[in-house]
Amino acid sequence: MPLQYPHRQKQLESLAQKLGLSRQPRLQWHLLDLALTHPTASTDANYEQLEFVGDAVIRLAAAEFLLETCPDLTVGEFTAIRSVLVSDRILARLAAYYGLERYLLVANSALNDKLGEESRLAESFEAVLGALYLSAHTLDLIRPWLDPHFHQLVEEIRTDPARQNYKAALQEWSQALYKLLPEYRVRESEFAEFSHRFTAEVWLRDQCLGQGRGRSIKAAEQAAAQVAFLAIRQQQMAEETS
Amino acid sequence: MPLQYPHRQKQLESLAQKLGLSRQPRLQWHLLDLALTHPTASTDANYEQLEFVGDAVIRLAAAEFLLETCPDLTVGEFTAIRSVLVSDRILARLAAYYGLERYLLVANSALNDKLGEESRLAESFEAVLGALYLSAHTLDLIRPWLDPHFHQLVEEIRTDPARQNYKAALQEWSQALYKLLPEYRVRESEFAEFSHRFTAEVWLRDQCLGQGRGRSIKAAEQAAAQVAFLAIRQQQMAEETS
Numbered sequence: 001m002p003l004q005y006p007h008r009q010k011q012l013e014s015l016a017q018k019l020g021l022s023r024q025p026r027l028q029w030h031l032l033d034l035a036l037t038h039p040t041a042s043t044d045a046n047y048e049q050l051e052f053v054g055d056a057v058i059r060l061a062a063a064e065f066l067l068e069t070c071p072d073l074t075v076g077e078f079t080a081i082r083s084v085l086v087s088d089r090i091l092a093r094l095a096a097y098y099g100l101e102r103y104l105l106v107a108n109s110a111l112n113d114k115l116g117e118e119s120r121l122a123e124s125f126e127a128v129l130g131a132l133y134l135s136a137h138t139l140d141l142i143r144p145w146l147d148p149h150f151h152q153l154v155e156e157i158r159t160d161p162a163r164q165n166y167k168a169a170l171q172e173w174s175q176a177l178y179k180l181l182p183e184y185r186v187r188e189s190e191f192a193e194f195s196h197r198f199t200a201e202v203w204l205r206d207q208c209l210g211q212g213r214g215r216s217i218k219a220a221e222q223a224a225a226q227v228a229f230l231a232i233r234q235q236q237m238a239e240e241t242s
Numbered sequence: 243m244p245l246q247y248p249h250r251q252k253q254l255e256s257l258a259q260k261l262g263l264s265r266q267p268r269l270q271w272h273l274l275d276l277a278l279t280h281p282t283a284s285t286d287a288n289y290e291q292l293e294f295v296g297d298a299v300i301r302l303a304a305a306e307f308l309l310e311t312c313p314d315l316t317v318g319e320f321t322a323i324r325s326v327l328v329s330d331r332i333l334a335r336l337a338a339y340y341g342l343e344r345y346l347l348v349a350n351s352a353l354n355d356k357l358g359e360e361s362r363l364a365e366s367f368e369a370v371l372g373a374l375y376l377s378a379h380t381l382d383l384i385r386p387w388l389d390p391h392f393h394q395l396v397e398e399i400r401t402d403p404a405r406q407n408y409k410a411a412l413q414e415w416s417q418a419l420y421k422l423l424p425e426y427r428v429r430e431s432e433f434a435e436f437s438h439r440f441t442a443e444v445w446l447r448d449q450c451l452g453q454g455r456g457r458s459i460k461a462a463e464q465a466a467a468q469v470a471f472l473a474i475r476q477q478q479m480a481e482e483t484s
Contacts (some may be wrong), residue, residue, distance in 0.1 A: 048317040049309055052324075056302035063295045064376075075290040082294075097297075138380050181423055 003029050012036070013204050015103050019145045021132075027141065031131035036100070036124055040107035047127035054130030061129070061139055065150045076236065079176070080169035080229070084157055085150065087165050091122035092151055100124050166225035171230065174204055182209065182228070184221045200224040245271055254278070257345050263374075269383065271430045273373035278342070281350035281483060289369035296372030300328050303371070303381055307392045318478065321418070322411035322471070326399055327392065329407050333364035336391055342366050408467035415474065416446055424451065424470070426463045442466040 003009045012032050013094035016022045031050065039046045062085045065079050073081070084090060095101070101117075104124050110116065132141040174182050186200045201211050210231065212223025245251045258264045263344070273292065281288045304327045308320050315323070322370075326332060346366050352358065374383040376435050416424050428442045442462035443453045452473065454465025 049320070050322050052317055053302070053305045053309060056298055056305050060295070060298035060302055060375075063298050067291055067376075069297060075294050078291070078294050133302075134309075 003033055008033060011103055015098065015100075018098055019141075021141055021145075024135075024141060026136045028131065028135040031134055032128065033129035035131040036105060038104055038106035038110060038120065038124070040110040041105040047124055050127035050130035050134070051123050052130070053134060054126030054128070055086075057129045057133045057142070058091070058126060059138070061142055061146060062086060064139070065147060066154070069151070070154065074236075076173065076233070080171050081154060081157055083168040083172050084165050085153060087089050087168060088118055088122040089165070090153060091125045092118040094146075095125035096120035097149075101127070112222045126135065165222070166229045167222055168208075170202065170225045170229045170232075173229070178205065180204060182225070184224065186220060198207070202228050245275055246309075250275060253345050257340065257342075260340055261383075263383055263387075266377075266383060268378045270373065270377040273376055274370065276467070277344045277369035278347060280346055280352060280362065280366070282352040283347040289366055289409035292369035292372035292376070293365050293409040294372070295376060296368030296370070299371045299375045299381070299384070300333070300368060301460060303388060304328055304392065305382055306381070307389060308384070311393070312396065314476075318415065318475070321414050323396060323399055325410040325414050326407050328397060329410060330360055330364040331407070333367045334360040336388075337363035337367035339391075342370070345478065407464075408471045409464055412451075412467045412474075413473045415471070421445065422446060424467070426466065428459050428462060446472050 003012070012029055013022060015036075016024070016027060021027055034045060034056075035047050036048045037046045039048060054075065059082065063078070065175070066073065066081060070078075070081075094226045100121060104120070106120070110120070129142060133139065135141060170182055174180050183203045184200050185203060186198055188198055197213075197215055198217050198220035199211065199213050200217070200223065202209050202221070202224040210224045210227030210229075212220050212225070213225055214220035214223050245254070246435065254271055255264060257278075258266070258269060258274070263269055276287060277289050277292045277296075279288045281290060284319035301324065304324045305320070308315065308323060312320075312323075342363060346362070348362070352362070371384060371388075375381065377383060405451060412424055416422055425445045426442050428440055430440055439455075439457055440459050440462035441453065441455050442459070442465065444451050444463070444466040452466045452469030452471075454462050454467070454469055456465050
């Protein structure tokens with residue numbers, strides 16, 4: 001059913017075309033419309049419910065993709081790679097690729113919030129996935145255009161480990177294994193050179209797993225998580241081959 | 243394709259019958275077989291990959307169910323209820339309902355680990371969902387038998403809030419809103435009566451959100467999380483009606 005507003009319908013058709021879905025009879029336009037309506041534009045008919053569905057859809061699409069294309073990886077590696085694929089950073093990048101910000105109905109007040117831009121893009125991208133899933137009740141309207149992105153991203157992640165979000169990966173690992181979150185302890189050194197201003201340690205069960213430095217708290221924590229995660233992976237690989 | 247081992251095939255057919263799937267041509271028996279093979283029974287052909295898929299499948303099934311049956315709830319309530327529906331405790335309960343432990347191939351050494359029983363059941367249940375999803379690439383083999391359980395569970399959760407896992411709900415809320423995890427501070431009092439031995443406080447951004455007591459650290463933390471979560475929900479409801 002097309003929308004009552006010809007202008008909006010045209011906008012959404014342009015997005016559907018970019019996704020290769022312009023001739024898809026199953027596509028429910030009113031869901032796509034909702035997926036691109038920010039809560040500041042409508043308090044009761046916005047993308048929140050679709051985002052709730054989309055969060056599970058992207059995890060499922062990533063799991064299926066990894067199982068089909070990288071059967072040689074361990075489940076630990078699946079988990080680490082998926083946590084990157086479904087991260088706000090990557091989802092916002094995909095949203096930007098399709099220019100979602102041009103289709104998103106949002107109040108001007110929210111547009112001024114530059115810091116919130118990444119979450120806004122990631123959320124509406126998840127909501128679009130929710131809308132496409134609920135249109136077909138399969139991943140048929142999603143995987144044909146999403147898989148090529150996954151291909152490229154997985155390639156990037158596998159060949160350049162530093163692109164991985166090690167904090168997220170370490171957290172998934174420690175929650176799965178110990179039902180605990182790693183704890184970060186950060187200190188600031190005024191006299192260190194700029195790129196080493198913060199030092200972070202990551203702890204789990206009274207043990208320091210790694211230490212890293214960076215120009216921001218976040219960067220230092222990521223560096224510490226990377227040291228810890230790679231050490232754990234090394235150890236696991238050694239155990240598997242022994 | 244049926245399995246080569248007649249005994250195992252019979253076992254799996256008995257489970258399929260309980261799920262109402264005995265005449266399902268799409269059901270892939272070798273996936274169901276994998277889903278019911280613990281890593282201690284086979285290091286390279288076990289349920290781990292299917293569990294990785296099933297974790298996303300159960301989240302998607304719960305999201306779709308809630309959207310269809312409780313459109314009156316807020317997304318915050320969806321999130322809180324889903325975190326209960328996909329918890330190890332509930333998944334293990336569903337696994338026990340279908341007697342999965344009787345179908346699970348597992349080494350005796352693991353069977354003696356009584357503490358690990360809940361995770362083992364929850365994991366194999368997720369893996370079964372992964373196998374059923376990958377057999378059809380829709381939720382068609384899952385929702386017909388899972389929905390009635392969700393109905394009953396959602397009823398229980400909505401009418402008796404104490405059944406909710408408030409720690410998980412509070413964590414999802416604080417991560418979504420502040421990208422932070424609540425922190426628990428627990429102290430033990432030797433002289434308190436048994437049911438009040440531990441006192442927990444839950445903190446977020448230098449603010450104590452709630453305090454609770456219990457006979458174990460976990461119980462005290464859940465009690466503190468419940469106080470915090472209900473207070474936040476009250477406040478949100480007040481803001482919505484004002």
